[in-house]
Amino acid sequence: MKHAIGAAHHQKTELTKKIIPGAFILMWSSGAIFVELGLRYADPFIFLFLRLLLSAFIFWGVVLYMKTELPATWREWGYVLFTGICMQAGYQIFYFLALDNHLSPGVLAILLGAQPIITAIASKNHRQPLQWIGLFFGIIGLMLVVADSILISTVTIAGLASALLSLFSITIGTLLQKNIQISQPSNLAIQYGGAALLLFLLVLVFDQSLNWAPLFAVSLGWMVLVISAGATFMFYHMVQKGDLTNVTSLLYAVPPVTAVFDYLIFDHRLEMISILGMMLIMIGLFLVNKEGRLV
Secondary structure (H helix, E strand, O other): OHHHHHHHHHHHHHHHHHHHHHHHHHHHHHHHHHHHHHOOOEOHHHHHHHHHHHHHHHHHHHHHHHOOOOOOOHHHHHHHHHHHHHHHHHHHHHHHHHHHOOOOHHHHHHHHOOHHHHHHHHOOOOOOHHHHHHHHHHHHHHHHHHHHHHHOOOOOHHHHHHHHHHHHHHHHHHHHHOOOOOOHHHHHHHHHHHHHHHHHHHHHHOOOOEOOOHHHHHHHHHHHHHHHHHHHHHHHHHHHHOOHHHHHHHHHHHHHHHHHHHHHHHOOOOOHHHHHHHHHHHHHHHHHOOOOOOO
16 A cells, blocks of 8 residues: 555656646746737836736745745845845846847747856756757757847847846856755745845836736736746746756757747747757757756
């Protein structure tokens, strides 16, 4: 009986390990689509402030209900807050600005897909030769897609600079996040709360407009419930439990999925060289995750 229960638990665990990465890729890939949709009705800072504020309310509610532990020292509070400034404020601010400066969701996802190779170089963990080959394939694929985008003039200087700053912010934040051991509801509550305060200050400084159209409400709701409460929670969980390079390599799969959404919803097309680049990205993702664990 115990053996049967143990086998069932093992099967459930293995199924969860497969479901979480796949669900994360689909959810994370949809983020740029709903941001671009929402930016048609709101300026970047007010949109992001509302998203972070509502997300903070959700997770502080979870913390109070579940009575999850909070950082024990001021130093730990500062570490979590600074990580949140990188992961939530810095990454999101420049992410929104890139889209607001007419960088397409597909191209933005591709540029941010360089994170796995940067993380692999920055982290101290030993990599297998097959993983380095996969990372190489991934970066070559990214270069092909970016080159194609530049040739057909879909990348602006402001959009490109914003995307690179967003990439820098999430990479630093991910490396810092690996060392945070408090419960994820507490972690996200603090990070979203601190980031929301920073965005509130930006809203006060910069003139921001907002149109409460039904599609904006849908976009905001999606970003809060699906991206903040869903995909971000999954990403933090995988970073805490899994191998850092394997987890971030999942972001290689985001550009192709986002590009499909981008084409279906906004009719932003990709040329053959971009499709070839995406194939290399997918091969790289397979090789990187052939060894190591995600969750």
